[in-house]
Amino acid sequence: MKYDLRPFFLCTAMAIFAFVSPTPARAENFPALNTPAVAGHLPGKLIWADLFTTNPEAASAFYCGLLGWTAMPLEHKGKGYTIFSNDGTPVAGLSPRSVAGANHPSRWIGYIAVTDISATLSAVEKAGGVVRAPSRKFADRGRQAIIADRDGLPVGLLESSSGDPMDGDPKAGAWNWFELYVRSPQDTAAFYRDALGYAVAPETKPDTKSDFVLSSSMQGRGGIAPMPDGDSVKPAWLGVIRVQNLDATLAKVAGLGGEVLVAPHTVEFGSRFAIILDPTGGTIGLVEYIDGANPANTP
Amino acid sequence: MKTLPKILLLSLLAVGSQLAWTSCVADVGGGGYYSPGGVWIQDDVWLDGGGRGWFGGHDGGHGGGGGYAHPGGGGHRR
Numbered sequence: 001m002k003y004d005l006r007p008f009f010l011c012t013a014m015a016i017f018a019f020v021s022p023t024p025a026r027a028e029n030f031p032a033l034n035t036p037a038v039a040g041h042l043p044g045k046l047i048w049a050d051l052f053t054t055n056p057e058a059a060s061a062f063y064c065g066l067l068g069w070t071a072m073p074l075e076h077k078g079k080g081y082t083i084f085s086n087d088g089t090p091v092a093g094l095s096p097r098s099v100a101g102a103n104h105p106s107r108w109i110g111y112i113a114v115t116d117i118s119a120t121l122s123a124v125e126k127a128g129g130v131v132r133a134p135s136r137k138f139a140d141r142g143r144q145a146i147i148a149d150r151d152g153l154p155v156g157l158l159e160s161s162s163g164d165p166m167d168g169d170p171k172a173g174a175w176n177w178f179e180l181y182v183r184s185p186q187d188t189a190a191f192y193r194d195a196l197g198y199a200v201a202p203e204t205k206p207d208t209k210s211d212f213v214l215s216s217s218m219q220g221r222g223g224i225a226p227m228p229d230g231d232s233v234k235p236a237w238l239g240v241i242r243v244q245n246l247d248a249t250l251a252k253v254a255g256l257g258g259e260v261l262v263a264p265h266t267v268e269f270g271s272r273f274a275i276i277l278d279p280t281g282g283t284i285g286l287v288e289y290i291d292g293a294n295p296a297n298t299p
Numbered sequence: 300m301k302t303l304p305k306i307l308l309l310s311l312l313a314v315g316s317q318l319a320w321t322s323c324v325a326d327v328g329g330g331g332y333y334s335p336g337g338v339w340i341q342d343d344v345w346l347d348g349g350g351r352g353w354f355g356g357h358d359g360g361h362g363g364g365g366g367y368a369h370p371g372g373g374g375h376r377r
């Protein structure tokens with residue numbers, strides 16, 4: 001008795017191809033930023049951030065322990081991703097890195113709201129930036145991409161299909177601001193104006209003449225400050241999270257394996273600010289509104 | 300049955316060319332290797348660069364205390 005084995009071999013070959021295909025896994029479970037969806041968009045606002053890390057367990061334990069975030073692991077074809085939620089609202093993600101054999105500290109990449117990601121990517125390239133990760137669509141999330149700005153800093157773009165989180169007081173544990181530390185704040189400000197449409201204004205404080213504030217929709221979104229001199233000094237992007245009680249939060253850092261890099265000090269409008277290092281090498285800023293007053297309402 | 304080896308050979312070629320095209324394994328230097336990873340993007344050298352940098356003042360002797368920030372809350376009005 002002879003059997004026609006061609007279908008069997010064909011299916012086997014297709015299965016092998018599908019198994020080893022290096023096509024990135026899809027993440028259909030990326031949650032929407034707003035549930036239910038809202039109609040409003042706030043281009044220029046920091047609305048998400050991903051931590052890219054070689055040590056997901058340690059990083060997850062640190063941020064959940066420090067900020068009260070909850071972690072929801074996703075998995076697709078053996079590739080993991082974790083959604084961090086703050087009081088039930090998704091605010092950040094954790095993406096495990098596959099690199100091994102060398103020291104690779106974790107890195108936060110923030111995502112800026114855009115309304116037309118294709119047009120923004122074109123503007124980025126025209127302004128001197130580079131597209132690192134082309135636009136990709138996710139079912140509930142929208143379209144996202146990662147660029148490198150003129151200083152080489154990776155920055156995410158997110159065209160949310162459920163609208164952007166509204167302005168107002170961010171909850172404790174939510175993103176509040178971002179800061180760029182670069183060699184030439186004026187050139188960097190021009191890049192963000194041209195590529196992302198920010199309104200750029202020089203900082204008005206007398207001791208910060210070379211600093212700039214990036215605004216959109218009449219709201220400050222981020223700052224640009226000069227970094228220290230020195231060839232070994234690299235530009236940096238820093239996401240800032242609001243906390244209810246900065247001292248109490250910082251008191252937990254060491255016990256969770258982190259380190260306070262910049263001690264708490266008073267900044268604009270009486271806010272108190274500090275920078276910390278997580279046990280995997282990621283850096284974030286923390287800010288507390290003094291007396292609970294939102295500096296957003298400060299004239 | 301001569302078509303069977305052809306099917307298998309073409310499949311292997313397709314897989315191999317895709318692996319090569321996507322540069323799924325890249326020498327990093329320093330003994331590290333990047334390979335496809337992550338649900339959303341593939342791992343790459345530009346994801347490096349985290350760490351304390353100069354914030355803590357431990358690198359390069361720049362003196363601690365770097366990192367002035369403007370944070371004005373959910374965005375101070377301008």
